[in-house]
Amino acid sequence: MPILEHDLLAALAGVTDPHTGAALVPANLSIQGGDVAFDVVLGYPAQSLTAALRQQLIAAARTVAGVQNVSANVSWQVHSHAVQPGVQLLPGVKNIIAVASGKGGVGKSTTSANLALALAAEGARVGVLDADIYGPSQPLMFGVTGQKPESHDGKTMEPLESYGVQLMSIGFLLDNPDQAMIWRGPMAVQALEQMLRQTHWKDLDYLVIDLPPGTGDIQLTMSQRIPVTGAVIVTTPQDIALSDARKGIQMFEKVSVPILGLVENMAMHVCSNCGHIEHIFGQDGGKALARDKGLHFLGSLPLSLQIREQADSGKPTVVAAPESEVAAIYKKLARDVAVQVALASTEQAAKAPTISIHRKR
Numbered sequence: 001m002p003i004l005e006h007d008l009l010a011a012l013a014g015v016t017d018p019h020t021g022a023a024l025v026p027a028n029l030s031i032q033g034g035d036v037a038f039d040v041v042l043g044y045p046a047q048s049l050t051a052a053l054r055q056q057l058i059a060a061a062r063t064v065a066g067v068q069n070v071s072a073n074v075s076w077q078v079h080s081h082a083v084q085p086g087v088q089l090l091p092g093v094k095n096i097i098a099v100a101s102g103k104g105g106v107g108k109s110t111t112s113a114n115l116a117l118a119l120a121a122e123g124a125r126v127g128v129l130d131a132d133i134y135g136p137s138q139p140l141m142f143g144v145t146g147q148k149p150e151s152h153d154g155k156t157m158e159p160l161e162s163y164g165v166q167l168m169s170i171g172f173l174l175d176n177p178d179q180a181m182i183w184r185g186p187m188a189v190q191a192l193e194q195m196l197r198q199t200h201w202k203d204l205d206y207l208v209i210d211l212p213p214g215t216g217d218i219q220l221t222m223s224q225r226i227p228v229t230g231a232v233i234v235t236t237p238q239d240i241a242l243s244d245a246r247k248g249i250q251m252f253e254k255v256s257v258p259i260l261g262l263v264e265n266m267a268m269h270v271c272s273n274c275g276h277i278e279h280i281f282g283q284d285g286g287k288a289l290a291r292d293k294g295l296h297f298l299g300s301l302p303l304s305l306q307i308r309e310q311a312d313s314g315k316p317t318v319v320a321a322p323e324s325e326v327a328a329i330y331k332k333l334a335r336d337v338a339v340q341v342a343l344a345s346t347e348q349a350a351k352a353p354t355i356s357i358h359r360k361r
C-alpha cells in the first residue's frame with residue numbers, strides 16, 4: 001500500500017515542540033516503498049530532548065498505513081541574531097544575552113552562571129562575560145579565582161575556561177580581588193566594552209553577560225553599545241526588587257533591546273527539616289510583573305542552601321548536582337531563553353524589509 005505523504009505529515013504534526021508547542025516540521029522527507037526518512041531541526045540547544053522527540057516522531061510515523069521502516073534524525077542549530085542598528089557585531093559570537101536586575105543581591109550572578117552552564121549542558125557553545133564592576137563574582141562561582149587570562153598577540157585576551165564555558169571577568173584584571181572599583185560611568189563603559197571586544201571568544205552560540213546591578217548610566221550605555229540579542233531580568237518577589245526590575249525593563253525598552261523573559265529568584269523557601277514552604281520575599285510578585293508587562297515568565301527558583309553553597313564553592317548547581325530538581329529548573333529556563341532568542345531572530349527577520357534582486361536582462 002503506498003504511503004500517503006499527506007497522512008504522514010498529519011501524523012508527524014501531532015508531535016509538538018515541548019517549548020513552543022508548535023508542530024515539528026520535517027525536512028528532507030523521503031518516502032520510498034515502505035521506508036520513510038526525515039530530519040527535524042530545532043532552533044535551540046536541546047541535547048536532553050532529542051532522543052525522546054525522535055522516539056515520538058518514529059512512533060507517530062509508524063501509525064500511518066504502509067510505513068515499515070522509519071529513519072528520523074533530530075538535531076538543533078543556533079542561528080545568529082540581528083542586533084540594534086548602528087551597533088558593531090562581535091566576531092565569534094552568535095548571540096548575546098544580557099542578564100540584568102534593577103536591585104543588587106537578587107541572584108543575578110548565580111542565575112547567569114547556572115544559565116550559561118545549563119545552555120552548555122544542552123550542547124551549546126557558551127561564554128560568560130562578568131561585567132559586574134561592583135562585585136565580580138563569576139571567578140568564584142566558576143572556581144577560577146586568582147587565575148589570569150593570557151594573551152598570545154599582546155592585543156587580545158584568551159578567555160579562561162571552566163566546565164566547558166569560556167570566561168572573562170573584570171575580576172581577572174584586578175590585582176587585588178577585594179579592590180573596590182571606583183570608576184565613573186564613561187570609564188567603566190569603555191573598560192567593559194574593551195574587555196568584551198578584546199577577548200578572543202571562540203565560536204560561541206551564546207555569550208551571557210552578567211551586568212552590574214542598577215539602571216544607571218553604565219547599564220544604559222552598555223545596552224546601547226553592546227550588540228545584545230536580548231535581556232533576561234532577574235528579580236525576587238519582594239516589592240522593592242520588583243520596583244527596581246520595572247526600571248530595568250523600562251531601560252531596555254528605551255534602547256529597543258528585546259526582553260527575553262523574567263526569572264523570579266528566591267521565590268520560596270522549603271524547610272529542609274519539615275518541608276514547610278515559606279514565601280520569605282512575598283509570593284508570585286515576579287509572575288505578576290511578567291504578566292503585567294507582557295513578558296515571558298521563565299521560571300521560579302527556590303531560596304535554597306544548596307544553590308548558595310554550590311555557587312560559593314565554585315561549582316554551581318547545574319554542574320554540582322546535574323540531576324537535582326533545581327538543575328532541572330535551570331535547564332528548562334535555559335532552553336526557554338534559547339527559544340526566546342530564536343523567536344527574537346524570527347521577529348527581527350520579519351520586520352526587516354524583503355529585498356528581491358532581479359537580474360538585468
Ligand SMILES: Nc1ncnc2c1ncn2[C@@H]1O[C@H](COP(=O)(O)OP(=O)(O)OP(=O)(O)O)[C@@H](O)[C@H]1O
Nearest residue numbers: 104105106107108109110135213302303304307308
Ligand atoms: N536561589 C538562591 N538561593 C539561595 N541563595 C541564593 C540564591 N540565589 C542567589 N543566592 C545567594 O545570594 C547572594 C547574592 O547572589 P548573587 O551574587 O547571584 O546576586 P547578584 O544579584 O548578582 O548580586 P550583586 O548585586 O552583588 O551583583 C549570593 O551569596 C548567592 O549565593
